[in-house]
Amino acid sequence: MSIRRLPETLVNRIAAGEVVERPAAALKELVENAIDAGSTRISVRIADGGIARIEVEDDGSGMTPADMELALERHATSKLPGDAIERVTTLGFRGEALPSIASVARLTLESRMPGGDGWKRIVDNGALVAEGPAALAKGTRVLVEDLFARLPARRKFLRSPRSEYAACLDAVKRLAMANPDIGFSMEHDGRRVLDVQGAQDRLARVAALTSRDLAANSIGVDLDRGEVHLGGVISLPTYNRGVSDHQYLFVNGRPVKDRLLVGALRGAYADLLARDRHPVVALFLDVPATEVDVNVHPAKTEVRFRDPQLVRGMIVGGLRRALDEHGFRSVQRPAEAALAAWQQEPVAPAPADRLPVRQCAAPRTRRASVRRRHGARRRRHRACLRPARALHPVARAARGPRRGRGCAGPAGRGASARHRAGPDRQDLYRRGG
Ligand SMILES: Nc1ncnc2c1ncn2[C@@H]1O[C@H](COP(=O)(O)OP(=O)(O)OP(=O)(O)O)[C@@H](O)[C@H]1O
Ligand SMILES: [Mg+2]
Numbered sequence: 001m002s003i004r005r006l007p008e009t010l011v012n013r014i015a016a017g018e019v020v021e022r023p024a025a026a027l028k029e030l031v032e033n034a035i036d037a038g039s040t041r042i043s044v045r046i047a048d049g050g051i052a053r054i055e056v057e058d059d060g061s062g063m064t065p066a067d068m069e070l071a072l073e074r075h076a077t078s079k080l081p082g083d084a085i086e087r088v089t090t091l092g093f094r095g096e097a098l099p100s101i102a103s104v105a106r107l108t109l110e111s112r113m114p115g116g117d118g119w120k121r122i123v124d125n126g127a128l129v130a131e132g133p134a135a136l137a138k139g140t141r142v143l144v145e146d147l148f149a150r151l152p153a154r155r156k157f158l159r160s161p162r163s164e165y166a167a168c169l170d171a172v173k174r175l176a177m178a179n180p181d182i183g184f185s186m187e188h189d190g191r192r193v194l195d196v197q198g199a200q201d202r203l204a205r206v207a208a209l210t211s212r213d214l215a216a217n218s219i220g221v222d223l224d225r226g227e228v229h230l231g232g233v234i235s236l237p238t239y240n241r242g243v244s245d246h247q248y249l250f251v252n253g254r255p256v257k258d259r260l261l262v263g264a265l266r267g268a269y270a271d272l273l274a275r276d277r278h279p280v281v282a283l284f285l286d287v288p289a290t291e292v293d294v295n296v297h298p299a300k301t302e303v304r305f306r307d308p309q310l311v312r313g314m315i316v317g318g319l320r321r322a323l324d325e326h327g328f329r330s331v332q333r334p335a336e337a338a339l340a341a342w343q344q345e346p347v348a349p350a351p352a353d354r355l356p357v358r359q360c361a362a363p364r365t366r367r368a369s370v371r372r373r374h375g376a377r378r379r380r381h382r383a384c385l386r387p388a389r390a391l392h393p394v395a396r397a398a399r400g401p402r403r404g405r406g407c408a409g410p411a412g413r414g415a416s417a418r419h420r421a422g423p424d425r426q427d428l429y430r431r432g433g
Helices: 008-019 023-036 065-071 097-102 152-156 161-178 202-209 212-217 259-268 308-325 336-341 367-379 393-399 415-421 423-430
Strands: 041-047 053-058 106-112 119-124 127-133 139-145 183-188 191-196 218-225 228-235 247-251 254-256 281-286
Touching (some): 097 106, 161 183, 161 191, 161 247, 202 212, 212 218, 218 308, 228 308, 247 259
Parallel strands (some): 041 183
Antiparallel strands (some): 041 053, 119 127, 247 254
16 A cells, blocks of 8 residues: 555645534634734624634734735744744644635635735635635634535534534633633624623623623632732632533633643532532633643643643642632631521520420420411420429329320310419319319
């Protein structure tokens, strides 16, 4: 079997298999490009969960027609001026996203630099089909249509438009959360689903993109350890979710779904939450670029830390301390307020003329008040609650062995009347007096 070099289109499709797994992955790449281009406003419009159409428009730097041609070639990037990939500060660095997307869909790239003319290139499943002038404001517009239309095997693995849409919205939300200085808007099938203005601070942006209740149920985090900084908000253990989708984690402004970070988060809440419950968090970890390798995952969603123990220790220790300061100890300790409110029910000392009553779970109080306060449930205990009165020796002898349910009080017809009358008159009652 002889070895051959694969054609460019096939190479791109193979790369696309990893980079563009679903519409949300393509959308994420396009929005990342718009962020890297220094945009102040990014507009996203998608149709049919992004399967039929994804459009991303920005007001960033734009590209020259020559750059647009290069941008659609593999391994062509403007983001690595030197060869030091370990010092990358942009979201993109591989020069792979645009050619990968263009090899599995119809991609229209339009761009204009300030002071220049607009230009357009259309690539349909890897083949250039048109190019020419375009009318647009400064910036770039990318349109992706019919993703995987020529790859039925890939299209078959897409979920329903509804879940693809949810994944698209999540991807935009995460990038918007990491870039509060940029304004974002998103429309799905013509309906506005997200709109945030630029120039916000981090916490305001988090609040705008998460549940309204989070602000009232969260704690701010702001920790430094050497050159590493951890900031953001974490929910109180009492505010939790059945799924971990509401955990927004960022490393150097890059949304990640990193196992180390998720594990550290779980460790911080370990004693405070059941295993199937998850806190809601938006945590931003900033580390020197040389301390983290971002080139370990095809979709750039995982990172590798040079010192994972430092990061883990900082998250677990820092979050536990923050929770502890808000009265949530890892080994649960009742809150001061709860202890203060705790009162023991007063028990009146038994009068000297009463014999001890039978031991019963119900509190020993006067019958009338017990009935009034505890109602029907307590009535079952009536017999046991009835205090044993010191009977006149003659009456006790006449009564014979105790009847009823072993209760110290008298039982039977008319017993309560006799009982109320007290020990001195019981013999009279018994005689019919
Ligand atoms: N919206 C945009 N505005 C300006 N330039 C862009 C835009 N999108 C892409 N480019 C240019 O096209 C180049 C190629 O983009 P592409 O996304 O394929 O690769 P990348 O962003 O460099 O790396 P990665 O594959 O990791 O995303 C970029 O380096 C950038 O110079
Ligand atoms: Mg890119």
